[in-house]
Amino acid sequence: SSELTQDPAVSVALGHTVRITCQGDSLRRYSVTWYQQKPGQAPILVIYGDNQRPSGIPDRLSGSTSGDTASLTITGAQAEDEADYYCESRDSNGKHWVFGGGTKLTVL
Amino acid sequence: QVQLQQWGAGLLKPSETLSLTCAVFGGSFSGHYYWTWIRQSPGKGLEWMGEINHAGVTNYNPSLRGRGTMSLDTSKNQFSLILTSVTAADTAVYFCARRDYQLLRDWGQGALVTVSS
Numbered sequence: 001s002s003e004l005t006q007d008p009a010v011s012v013a014l015g016h017t018v019r020i021t022c023q024g025d026s027l028r029r030y031s032v033t034w035y036q037q038k039p040g041q042a043p044i045l046v047i048y049g050d051n052q053r054p055s056g057i058p059d060r061l062s063g064s065t066s067g068d069t070a071s072l073t074i075t076g077a078q079a080e081d082e083a084d085y086y087c088e089s090r091d092s093n094g095k096h097w098v099f100g101g102g103t104k105l106t107v108l
Numbered sequence: 109q110v111q112l113q114q115w116g117a118g119l120l121k122p123s124e125t126l127s128l129t130c131a132v133f134g135g136s137f138s139g140h141y142y143w144t145w146i147r148q149s150p151g152k153g154l155e156w157m158g159e160i161n162h163a164g165v166t167n168y169n170p171s172l173r174g175r176g177t178m179s180l181d182t183s184k185n186q187f188s189l190i191l192t193s194v195t196a197a198d199t200a201v202y203f204c205a206r207r208d209y210q211l212l213r214d215w216g217q218g219a220l221v222t223v224s225s
C-alpha cells in the first residue's frame with residue numbers, strides 16, 4: 001500500500017469542477033507533485049511545488065494543500081482532462097519518493 | 109529539451125535478469141539531476157524504483173530488496189537498470205525519467221517487460 005492515498009476513481013460532468021485528493025503524513029513536511037497519464041502514454045507533469053503550474057498546462061488545473069492533504073482541482077473540466085492522475089512526494093522518512101495509487105478521472 | 113529513449117529485453121523467464129538502458133539526448137549528466145526508473149504493472153499505478161545522480165550515488169526503493177542496480181555511462185550519455193531474479197510480479201512497463209530538483213519533467217517512452225515461463 002502507498003503512503004499517499006488517493007481515491008481510485010472520480011467522475012465529473014463536462015464543464016464542472018472536480019477535486020482530486022492525495023492524503024499522507026509526509027505532505028505535512030514535503031511538497032507534492034501531480035502527474036497526468038493518458039492510456040499508453042508516459043505521465044506528464046501538471047503541478048509541482050504544491051501549486052505551481054508548468055508552462056503549457058491549462059490554468060483550469062490548480063493545486064493546493066492543507067495539512068496532510070493535497071488537492072488537484074480542475075475548474076471547468078474538459079474531455080481532454082480524462083486521465084489518470086498521480087500525486088508524488090517524499091515518503092515519511094524523507095529518503096525515498098512515493099506515488100499515490102492514482103485516481104482515474106472520467107469526464108461525463 | 110532533453111529526450112529519453114529506452115530499450116531492453118521485453119520477454120524474460122522467471123529467475124532471469126532484466127536489463128534496461130535509457131539514452132539521454134539534448135542533455136548531460138552533470139548538475140542537480142537524478143536519473144530515475146519508474147515502473148507500472150498492468151492496470152496498476154506508478155512505482156518509483158530508484159535513482160542515480162551524476163556522481164553515481166544511488167537511492168533505491170526498499171521494495172526491490174537488493175535486486176536492483178542502477179548505473180550510468182557518462183561517455184555514452186546513458187543510464188541503466190539491472191533487476192535480478194525476476195518473477196511475474198516484475199511484469200510492467202518500465203519508464204526512465206529525469207528528475208529536475210523535485211520534478212519528473214522528462215520521461216522515456218516506456219518499455220514493456222513481461223516475465224513468463
